[in-house]
């Protein structure tokens with residue numbers, strides 16, 4: 001019995017560093033706010049705070065037929081989006097998922113863009129559009145410096161992509177060149193013109209805002225994690241003079257919060273498992289916040305945590321199998337499956353452990369594995385909540401300075417966060433943990449989370465629709481006429 005109690009103590013000890021108090025989460029929220037302001041002022045910050053040149057949420061009047069690309073998550077997608085004349089009608093989306101092999105992700109930019117062009121051509125051919133002329137919105141989910149809507153330069157790769165010769169290049173240019181190369185081979189006559197390059201967070205916000213005018217924050221918790229929000233343009237000090245518009249306008253900022261912590265502000269809460277995951281990644285020292293939250297890394301954090309439990313608390317009789325010791329073998333999908341399983345005997349967990357080389361585990365062992373998953377996913381949701389809280393409170397401050405954007409009631413600030421990403425959508429408790437914690441971290445605010453379906457693709461089409469409607473004056477006129 002004493003032995004069992006001692007083991008329990010060791011397990012609690014190992015897991016304790018994943019339980020963050022509200023005080024710690026408030027600290028994270030406030031650090032995030034500090035970095036946000038530094039980034040807006042062009043001072044040293046781990047948030048890149050990238051202006052998107054999207055100056056308004058949709059007014060629901062956008063319509064037409066568009067192509068959209070979505071690159072940067074688990075899959076690459078080509079979409080055809082039809083925005084109806086009346087916003088009450090359904091937006092029609094045809095889409096096709098294509099694989100981007102890991103070798104292509106990490107080869108040359110030319111190879112990557114040739115692959116994208118080939119997929120676009122395949123899509124056009126399958127949809128009888130091989131001689132069509134369509135404007136294209138490109139959701140490119142990586143940090144980019146923008147000089148305008150269709151003028152976007154990659155700052156650095158994240159999430160396992162590493163194709164050479166793309167950083168610092170104009171993405172629309174790379175895509176156009178690849179399409180021209182492709183057309184020389186196929187002799188097809190389609191004309192595809194990139195009108196807008198946007199981040200997936202921006203697409204998600206725009207899609208939700210199409211129907212919910214209180215939506216001024218977009219967030220992704222998928223392969224990577226990031227958020228954007230509508231900032232007051234006058235406070236974006238990094239904009240050049242010629243990029244500014246007169247007046248009290250807003251502009252959507254891509255925070256790139258995945259990089260939060262790169263300047264050391266999360267060291268007090270990072271664990272040895274976080275450090276191990278970072279060290280083994282292709283970009284050590286980068287995307288510290290993302291590595292504590294998102295789907296690309298969550299399974300890895302659990303794997304290292306299980307190895308610690310084996311070593312320090314004698315889990316599985318103190319034996320680590322070769323599979324458990326292998327990078328990438330504990331998938332984030334396992335975390336979801338284990339936590340979603342309601343069976344008494346924790347059957348899903350048993351099957352997963354079997355695949356990891358642990359046959360015939362005891363119920364106690366499986367419960368500990370489940371607890372490890374719960375601790376890591378709960379911490380991820382809590383950290384995300386700190387980030388959302390920082391953006392909600394900033395948005396509330398902006399609302400007091402500028403004319404209302406949504407249908408807000410002054411006594412209680414109301415805001416909607418548009419969300420997408422596999423972790424948010426698939427994990428059984430993530431969304432509830434997130435929204436409960438956000439309520440605690442920003443009292444007196446009504447924060448609604450709205451899951452966007454096809455957010456990135458539809459969002460790119462929406463931004464493109466406005467770009468086409470307004471032609472040359474896109475940036476000047478891309479505002480809501482009726483307050484949303």
Ligand code: GLC
Pocket residue numbers: 072073140141142143158159199200201220222223224225226227256258290
């Ligand atoms: C990574 C990218 C970011 C993107 C996020 C979600 O953090 O750097 O641009 O929004 O993943 O896909």
